[in-house]
Amino acid sequence: MSVQPKIGPSILNADLSNLAAESQKLLDNGADYLHLDVMDGTFVPNLTFGHPMVKSLRNKIKTAFFETHMMVQNPEQWIEPMADAGVNLYTFHVEPVQDVVRVSRQVRESGMKVGLAIKPGTEVQDLEKYVSIADVVLVMTVEPGFGGQSFMADMMPKVKWLRDNYPSLDIEVDGGVGPKTIHCCAEAGANMIVSGTAVVGASDQAQVIKEMRDVVRSYLK
Numbered sequence: 001m002s003v004q005p006k007i008g009p010s011i012l013n014a015d016l017s018n019l020a021a022e023s024q025k026l027l028d029n030g031a032d033y034l035h036l037d038v039m040d041g042t043f044v045p046n047l048t049f050g051h052p053m054v055k056s057l058r059n060k061i062k063t064a065f066f067e068t069h070m071m072v073q074n075p076e077q078w079i080e081p082m083a084d085a086g087v088n089l090y091t092f093h094v095e096p097v098q099d100v101v102r103v104s105r106q107v108r109e110s111g112m113k114v115g116l117a118i119k120p121g122t123e124v125q126d127l128e129k130y131v132s133i134a135d136v137v138l139v140m141t142v143e144p145g146f147g148g149q150s151f152m153a154d155m156m157p158k159v160k161w162l163r164d165n166y167p168s169l170d171i172e173v174d175g176g177v178g179p180k181t182i183h184c185c186a187e188a189g190a191n192m193i194v195s196g197t198a199v200v201g202a203s204d205q206a207q208v209i210k211e212m213r214d215v216v217r218s219y220l221k
């Protein structure tokens with residue numbers, strides 16, 4: 001089956017004291033999935049939330065597809081708790097991981113899909129040996145750690161290389177993506193679009209989500 005356009009808002013810059021309502025609003029406005037940014041203060045210089053909060057959110061939102069973007073030094077540690085919390089896609093950075101194949105297998109055995117993420121400084125070809133075990137590859141378009149940063153267009157050759165070599169792979173971009181930068185991502189071949197500030201802060205979230213999905217669809221073969 002060909003890849004589908006999917007928009008996954010990041011709730012990083014949402015009102016976290018009101019997370020369930022903010023998340024439900026995004027879903028009601030057409031979000032295809034929720035992108036939950038988990039940061040441990042070690043892999044990145046910022047701290048967000050962990051599995052207890054994801055589990056609480058799952059108790060309120062029963063059916064939506066949850067991705068956790070694990071910006072953590074030891075992703076292996078959080079596999080079981082996140083599976084128990086109801087996560088569907090466990091996306092972890094390959095940079096701090098010694099044995100990506102083993103961690104990926106554990107993620108899959110726990111019942112979650114496998115996402116492999118790379119920071120801007122990591123070569124995409126480093127992922128070549130792992131693509132066959134991944135459901136999703138995430139190309140970061142900002143340095144991970146904070147929402148609201150500027151999109152790095154120079155990451156697009158990585159996306160294009162992945163699309164050229166893996167036509168049916170789910171390719172995700174994350175960081176500074178919004179209506180102004182979506183064309184660039186879609187043209188390169190991304191089909192899973194994470195967007196935080198541009199969606200959460202929009203006066204018409206439904207319109208922004210639809211606009212981005214339409215742009216991605218127009219580039220997909």
Ligand SMILES: O=C(CO)[C@H](O)[C@H](O)COP(=O)(O)O
Binds near residue numbers: 012035147148175194
């Ligand atoms: O992983 C992230 C930061 O490390 C976030 O998902 C990303 O920054 C989304 O927010 P924005 O669209 O505002 O950049």
Ligand SMILES: [Fe+2]
Binds near residue numbers: 069194
């Ligand atoms: Fe993210």
